[in-house]
Amino acid sequence: MPTLEDVARRAGVSTATVSKVLSNTPYFTEETRQKVMLAVRELGYVPNLAARALSSGRTHIIAVVFPYVFEAIFSDPLTMRILQGIEAECSQRGYNMLLSTPRLTVDGADDNYLQLVQSGYLDGVIALDSYPVASALQPVHDKKIPAVAIGYHHSDYYVRSTDQAGGCQLMQHVLDLGHRHIGIIGIPDDMHFSASRRMAGLREAASTVGLELDTLPHTYGDWSMPSGVTGAIHLLTKYPNLTALICLNDRMAMGAIQQAHAMGRHVPDNLTVVGYDDIPTAALFAPPLTTIDQRAPELGQLAARMLFGVLNGDHPESIELPTYLIPRQSSARVPD
Amino acid sequence: MPTLEDVARRAGVSTATVSKVLSNTPYFTEETRQKVMLAVRELGYVPNLAARALSSGRTHIIAVVFPYVFEAIFSDPLTMRILQGIEAECSQRGYNMLLSTPRLTVDGADDNYLQLVQSGYLDGVIALDSYPVASALQPVHDKKIPAVAIGYHHSDYYVRSTDQAGGCQLMQHVLDLGHRHIGIIGIPDDMHFSASRRMAGLREAASTVGLELDTLPHTYGDWSMPSGVTGAIHLLTKYPNLTALICLNDRMAMGAIQQAHAMGRHVPDNLTVVGYDDIPTAALFAPPLTTIDQRAPELGQLAARMLFGVLNGDHPESIELPTYLIPRQSSARVPD
């Protein structure tokens, strides 16, 4: 592989000149530029990124961090949509995405991840940071690496969805349809910040009609579809008079609907079920799912833009992205 | 940040000793090892990966390449499952995954990708390489970087699913249920190798009952759900006597089912629809989808294992992974 020196020799200039021409520094004659570029092309020169990284301290790699907590992060369709948003920005700016999935426990992240963060390999980090158990960005902040959080752990820069408002919209929708016997399939409060915000939203909306959230029948799942099934069994058996089920994500809602059907309840005639996230499948489900769109790709895209802003020395404002109620056929007016 | 030299000074040995102890070279007294490790711990030393890469030529980074052709790769749930398999192996071996999504056209891949491949950043590459338009691994092979293909482009090492056998199983299932008026929603042959293999499988099975595949009504989609809707409109309108629809992936099948319902056909009583891939949603769909499981996570995992084999100087055997028919409720015996 040709090196800078080869190019310099061929172009009849110093390596410094080549380096500077390539990084588009001013103060060079057009002629020198041409000479250098010609040599680069003739030799098929491509800079060695490791050398560049060592010498300049910039790797052009950003890490995208999806912590692994109680569930493989890859089973969540949201992950991909966020990733897609980030990818679009990175590829446009010539940055590379390193995908890291640290195992996160109360003791913090695993050693592999810690090493990676300390290794000097990363120009910046974007992390899904919403697990109360620990912050994936902690070691990143300690090392003073530019970082953007998607979520609720403390970070100078973050993007997040207005989860509380989303929860509020969802409950409001159900209440507007006349439901008062409402069951909740949630997530343990200490598992996920977004979940507890959504719960707070539910509580807020419920209180406007004098309903106390904590008195409503509720159970906990783990985001997965099967846990929605289990949750529905529990609630519908114990509280057969329920007319609506609010689930904190779409996959649990889909599980709940499936189980409701299996138990002879018809959705939505006989039972309203709503979810959260608007994953691609939600629209295709039978019945199509009423849910909250939290604009996941935008979340990723904005996080990436913010990070590049920080890398350029800016101090971008953190962002809260609004949510949108997507009413579909899984929710209906309470039967008289 | 402490460097090797700091550690060496503190431990009272040379930098070479530290380096070798850390990389677990033989010929050191237990005492020296302890001294070095102690100094490492006391200083919180973490090797600088860029320096290590520059000097050793190994970065501990492998690229996972999902080319971008006519559809954002992130909209395919398969992608994630493959990624999951790869991730499991990498994290276990302390390798990092760089996610790259080159834009692939007849002129080859985009410059960003080409640069990345040439940059010396990559110890190895795993690529989804099934697009006839171009091979994402071409530049990787040219550069003699160890690589494993998931797909059909030429590569010394590859894993692939037995797509033809899968197509065969799918058609056989439909034939066994007594269907003879069968419509196909496929993919243009020159779009995707796997798709054309699956078609070959359909053809093979059809011929065993004297049915000529090319005489069957067929149309083309692009893997997406909406294209399944369009395909179903086309086929069911023009050929109302069809009793079965074979779709080359699940998303198109789900679109087709949705459209069939909209047109007053009941699946499966009135129309059998089958898909391919067994994406997570397939089991949750209404009705649950009969499909082919191609073991995507294993595909990823095996590819990663193979790559690490190659990196260790082995010459692993390429692998063809069998497919499994998953009969569910979207297919039924042809009505008399």
Next chain:
DNA sequence: TGCTGGTAGTTAAGGGCTTAACTATATAAA
């Protein structure tokens, strides 16, 4: 004329690690 300041390019010092080549000692074999 002498000075300032902008333009064009060079020199050379790192950046932090790996590793080939070497030295030095202890042990075993001849």
Next chain:
DNA sequence: TTTATATAGTTAAGCCCTTAACTACCAGCA
């Protein structure tokens, strides 16, 4: 006793690039 060999550690070159500091030149101006 000498020689070969395994063990234990060191020295220093090299990986390829960036960049601070420097030289050299020229135009403009008091």
